[in-house]
Amino acid sequence: MMAEINVRELHFSYYPDQEILKGINLHFKEKSAAIIGQNGAGKTTLVKLFKGLLKPVKGDVLINATNTKEITAAKLANQIGLVFQNPNDQIFKSNVIDEVKYGPLMIGFTEKEASIQADLALEAVGLRGLEQVNPYDLSLYERKMISIASILAMDTPIVIFDEPTMGQDSQGKERIKAIINRLRQEGKLVLSIIHDMDFAADVFERAIVMKDGQILLDGEPREIFAEVELLKEAYLEQPNVTRIGRELGAERVFLNEKELIDWLKIQHATLQ
Amino acid sequence: MSKIRVEGLKYRYPDMDSLVLDDLSFEVEKGAFIGIVGENTAGKSTLCYALTGLVPHFFKGAYGGNVLIDNIDVKQSEISDVTSKAGLVFDQPFSQMTGSKTTVYEEIAFGLENSGVEREEMRIRIDNSLRLMDIEHLQNKNPYDLSGGQMQRVAIASVLAMKPDVIVLDEPTSQLDPQGSDEVFQVIAKLAESGITIIMAEHKLEKLAEYASKILLLHKGKQIAYGSPKEVFSRDDILEYGIAPPVYVRIAKALKLKNKAGFYPITLDGLKQQWNVGDE
Ligand SMILES: Nc1ncnc2c1ncn2[C@@H]1O[C@H](COP(=O)(O)OP(=O)(O)OP(=O)(O)O)[C@@H](O)[C@H]1O
Ligand SMILES: Nc1ncnc2c1ncn2[C@@H]1O[C@H](COP(=O)(O)OP(=O)(O)OP(=O)(O)O)[C@@H](O)[C@H]1O
Ligand SMILES: [Mg+2]
Ligand SMILES: [Mg+2]
Numbered sequence A: 001m002m003a004e005i006n007v008r009e010l011h012f013s014y015y016p017d018q019e020i021l022k023g024i025n026l027h028f029k030e031k032s033a034a035i036i037g038q039n040g041a042g043k044t045t046l047v048k049l050f051k052g053l054l055k056p057v058k059g060d061v062l063i064n065a066t067n068t069k070e071i072t073a074a075k076l077a078n079q080i081g082l083v084f085q086n087p088n089d090q091i092f093k094s095n096v097i098d099e100v101k102y103g104p105l106m107i108g109f110t111e112k113e114a115s116i117q118a119d120l121a122l123e124a125v126g127l128r129g130l131e132q133v134n135p136y137d138l139s140l141y142e143r144k145m146i147s148i149a150s151i152l153a154m155d156t157p158i159v160i161f162d163e164p165t166m167g168q169d170s171q172g173k174e175r176i177k178a179i180i181n182r183l184r185q186e187g188k189l190v191l192s193i194i195h196d197m198d199f200a201a202d203v204f205e206r207a208i209v210m211k212d213g214q215i216l217l218d219g220e221p222r223e224i225f226a227e228v229e230l231l232k233e234a235y236l237e238q239p240n241v242t243r244i245g246r247e248l249g250a251e252r253v254f255l256n257e258k259e260l261i262d263w264l265k266i267q268h269a270t271l272q
Numbered sequence B: 001m002s003k004i005r006v007e008g009l010k011y012r013y014p015d016m017d018s019l020v021l022d023d024l025s026f027e028v029e030k031g032a033f034i035g036i037v038g039e040n041t042a043g044k045s046t047l048c049y050a051l052t053g054l055v056p057h058f059f060k061g062a063y064g065g066n067v068l069i070d071n072i073d074v075k076q077s078e079i080s081d082v083t084s085k086a087g088l089v090f091d092q093p094f095s096q097m098t099g100s101k102t103t104v105y106e107e108i109a110f111g112l113e114n115s116g117v118e119r120e121e122m123r124i125r126i127d128n129s130l131r132l133m134d135i136e137h138l139q140n141k142n143p144y145d146l147s148g149g150q151m152q153r154v155a156i157a158s159v160l161a162m163k164p165d166v167i168v169l170d171e172p173t174s175q176l177d178p179q180g181s182d183e184v185f186q187v188i189a190k191l192a193e194s195g196i197t198i199i200m201a202e203h204k205l206e207k208l209a210e211y212a213s214k215i216l217l218l219h220k221g222k223q224i225a226y227g228s229p230k231e232v233f234s235r236d237d238i239l240e241y242g243i244a245p246p247v248y249v250r251i252a253k254a255l256k257l258k259n260k261a262g263f264y265p266i267t268l269d270g271l272k273q274q275w276n277v278g279d280e
Helices: A043-051 A096-106 A111-125 A140-152 A170-185 A197-203 A228-233 A240-247 A257-271 B044-051 B079-085 B104-114 B119-132 B148-161 B178-193 B205-211 B229-234 B247-254 B268-277
Strands: A004-012 A021-029 A033-037 A058-063 A080-083 A158-162 A189-193 A206-211 A214-219 B004-012 B021-028 B033-037 B062-069 B086-089 B166-170 B197-201 B214-219 B222-227
Touching (some): A004 A043, A033 A043, A043 A189, A096 A140, A140 A158, A158 A170, A170 A197, B033 B044, B033 B205, B044 B086, B044 B166, B079 B086, B119 B148, B148 B166, B148 B178, B178 B197, B178 B205, B205 B229, B205 B247
Parallel strands (some): A033 A189, A033 A206, B021 B222, B086 B166, B166 B197
Antiparallel strands (some): A004 A021, B004 B021, B214 B222
């Protein structure tokens, strides 16, 4: 069965007088989605509500058929994994392997299953060999990768990333792209908050623009990233590849370098 | 007179077997904007620590060579003397919060109070850095109730308010939205123009190409190159150091668009020009 998230008339505030999410309706099934928007728009708050770490003030969040109001976050943990924006909020064991095994053990994997899962996850993020190291002796990028591995190891049908490419170099980004594509092929529902517009355009099947606690745009990346003015309003920009194409006279909206270069090569040939 | 001189700098963390900084030597002029680039674990953050005295005063380990800021030897000086000259914005804003203040305003005031800045001057500096980082509306919020990007802005503001001669920033825009990120680069570039020396570790090479005056390329702790963004990003061997050059260079390379001097364009305008001229 394909995992699903249903969000109905969702309102949320941390303090009574300040509404952070102002009536959100969304449905997720199958398609991977990038959630983009200004700092403070409410992106992290929204995914914490999905995960059940926060509960709606008004409205509902349904994970598959379960209303998050009627279940603890711990009971939901085998359904939905969330990689935190700040790895330090997530990492608390004193060596890497215990950290990565912790999640699977918590949701009922045996010691042996958890070890296998942890091995696979560390392989996927490229950190095999660091099993015995203390996460606090590692660089920010390595800690981010460990927090990703910890969630992958739980093998949940829904996986949500909050800023996965933060601090990653180009190889790290490629690795995360491969992880997301693999999760997608395995039939999982993948969502990611992301400030890197080129990554959002290249990797996801759907883009959701948040602004000030509301959904401003929701659609296919090729439509969304064509909206120069609306993106600006949400403090975003077009992806570099899209902007380069536009500035060099293309009518099409390019979503990745290959599309752009292929088009430029054709132009180049016809000009000569 | 040069502002910063690094001579044969070597460093290894305690209990580690290999050098994280391996024989670095370079000079930075006053008011320059230097970008430090390199793949993950190249040693960028560690170099930021060495330039602000955390290495070797906080992180012990094996240390060789010299870092001189205005002829002050970082290793020989008190760390407080170093930090009042050279401020550091950490790669994780969280590590920078005092943990003891209940509003953003007080958080930014903390460093100023400790260094005995007068009340009126303090107010002016705090207001100014709140405005530069576009966080005036957050000044009464608890620093721990902020979004990731908001906290990163507070961390930058705290260092700006101290008005150090040298500002070292470790991936300061990693959690900022695209427009906010560009605005911060503009603010930093203006500070450099006003004579403040800027050193920034960064993975957003397109932004460095636009704003930095020089690039230091690190690989496994070694200094591979130190030169203009054009020179460094046009190197044919750059991929060997785990670095994908800025997107404009990648596109130009695919289309073989080099200019007469042998450089690829490193900005959108440069690429447009070169595209219109064609291959020369
Ligand atoms: N624990 C909290 N208590 C009170 N207010 C909070 C808390 N966490 C976040 N906020 C506020 O809620 C708003 C939304 O924050 P959120 O973290 O969801 O934003 P975001 O879209 O993820 O931003 P960013 O891109 O900077 O990570 C912000 O104005 C923030 O200051
Ligand atoms: N406190 C520490 N103790 C021991 N080793 C450390 C410590 N901090 C970093 N290292 C190691 O030093 C090397 C260089 O790390 P550093 O953080 O300087 O790299 P970086 O270029 O900033 O990488 P990134 O792009 O991931 O931020 C890495 O191998 C890292 O694991
Ligand atoms: Mg967030
Ligand atoms: Mg670093």
